[in-house]
Amino acid sequence: MLRDARLWLELSLAALLAGLFVISGAAVSAPLGLAQIVPLAWRRRYPALVLVVVALATLVHLRLGMWRVVGYLPAMLALHAAAGSGSRSVRIWLCAAAALALSISDATLRGMVEGGLISLVSFTVVWVTGVERGQHARERAALAATAAEHARLRAESAERERLARRLHDTLAGTVTVMLVQTEALRHTAAFAPPERERVDRVLSAGRLALAEVRDAIADLDRRDAAGAELSAHLCRLRAAGLDVPAVPSMDLPPPLADVYHRLAGEAATNALRHGGPGARVEYLVEGRVLTIVSTPVRARRAGSGGGYGLRSLAADLQEYGGALAYGRDGERWVVTATFPE
Numbered sequence: 001m002l003r004d005a006r007l008w009l010e011l012s013l014a015a016l017l018a019g020l021f022v023i024s025g026a027a028v029s030a031p032l033g034l035a036q037i038v039p040l041a042w043r044r045r046y047p048a049l050v051l052v053v054v055a056l057a058t059l060v061h062l063r064l065g066m067w068r069v070v071g072y073l074p075a076m077l078a079l080h081a082a083a084g085s086g087s088r089s090v091r092i093w094l095c096a097a098a099a100l101a102l103s104i105s106d107a108t109l110r111g112m113v114e115g116g117l118i119s120l121v122s123f124t125v126v127w128v129t130g131v132e133r134g135q136h137a138r139e140r141a142a143l144a145a146t147a148a149e150h151a152r153l154r155a156e157s158a159e160r161e162r163l164a165r166r167l168h169d170t171l172a173g174t175v176t177v178m179l180v181q182t183e184a185l186r187h188t189a190a191f192a193p194p195e196r197e198r199v200d201r202v203l204s205a206g207r208l209a210l211a212e213v214r215d216a217i218a219d220l221d222r223r224d225a226a227g228a229e230l231s232a233h234l235c236r237l238r239a240a241g242l243d244v245p246a247v248p249s250m251d252l253p254p255p256l257a258d259v260y261h262r263l264a265g266e267a268a269t270n271a272l273r274h275g276g277p278g279a280r281v282e283y284l285v286e287g288r289v290l291t292i293v294s295t296p297v298r299a300r301r302a303g304s305g306g307g308y309g310l311r312s313l314a315a316d317l318q319e320y321g322g323a324l325a326y327g328r329d330g331e332r333w334v335v336t337a338t339f340p341e
């Protein structure tokens with residue numbers, strides 16, 4: 001339904017622009033008018049390409065005598081969409097080039113103030129609103145991802161709680177009954193030494209099984225706590241300006257799962273500390289290998305390297321038979337952790 005509404009909105013916008021071009025007589029060349037209007041249908045999917053095409057068509061149309069008040073509308077819409085792009089080069093450099101080119105062209109036709117300055121101010125206002133719209137859209141996407149991550153963690157936690165209850169109520173209860181009955185039988189029945197030894201082995205195995213069930217339930221509780229703590233930590237980093245997604249899951253035993261969560265949080269913290277607000281973190285999981293890529297907004301200091309946190313995690317992971325490597329890859333910082341089978 002939303003897609004249909006957006007389609008009708010795009011068609012209505014195109015019809016409105018075409019009508020304005022016809023009524024105002026702004027379109028000196030019909031093909032150029034179409035080149036300004038038609039690409040706008042794809043401005044959200046391909047903002048950079050649409051801005052280039054519409055800006056070029058507008059520049060040529062201006063030189064042919066197009067009326068700028070209406071003729072600039074397609075270029076402003078394309079600039080607004082490109083200003084909301086997640087790409088810094090598109091959002092800043094391409095938008096600036098398009099706005100300056102159109103403003104300079106208008107200045108040569110109508111003068112520095114009437115043409116160039118007014119055009120530049122108009123494009124700047126459109127650019128600012130586009131940047132704010134893009135920022136709000138990215139914040140909404142981050143909030144949606146956070147909400148989805150919380151829902152996933154709650155679902156996993158509920159499933160583990162259900163399994164823990166079943167383990168406690170069924171298996172642990174059954175083993176306890178077996179131990180009590182066997183212990184009673186051992187003290188009331190007259191067993192020969194070999195039979196008593198076998199009964200003792202049964203009791204020892206039962207006590208060990210009961211202890212393992214309780215340890216498994218405790219591990220489930222610890223895993224819930226670690227996942228919730230990491231999720232809360234990432235939420236705080238997002239609020240501080242870090243672009244970080246939800247951490248993908250990896251099926252690991254409790255000690256390695258703890259290292260996994262600590263590593264994901266440490267790498268995200270380092271990305272914000274060294275890359276500044278706006279830095280981006282990506283988590284990639286392939287089998288038992290976790291790769292964390294941090295892309296800073298500002299260049300990382302030449303002397304920056306792995307601090308105590310990463311060195312400590314590397315030692316912990318090596319102790320369990322895994323490996324941790326980290327270092328630069330151009331402007332990016334890459335952390336690769338290999339967890340043992």
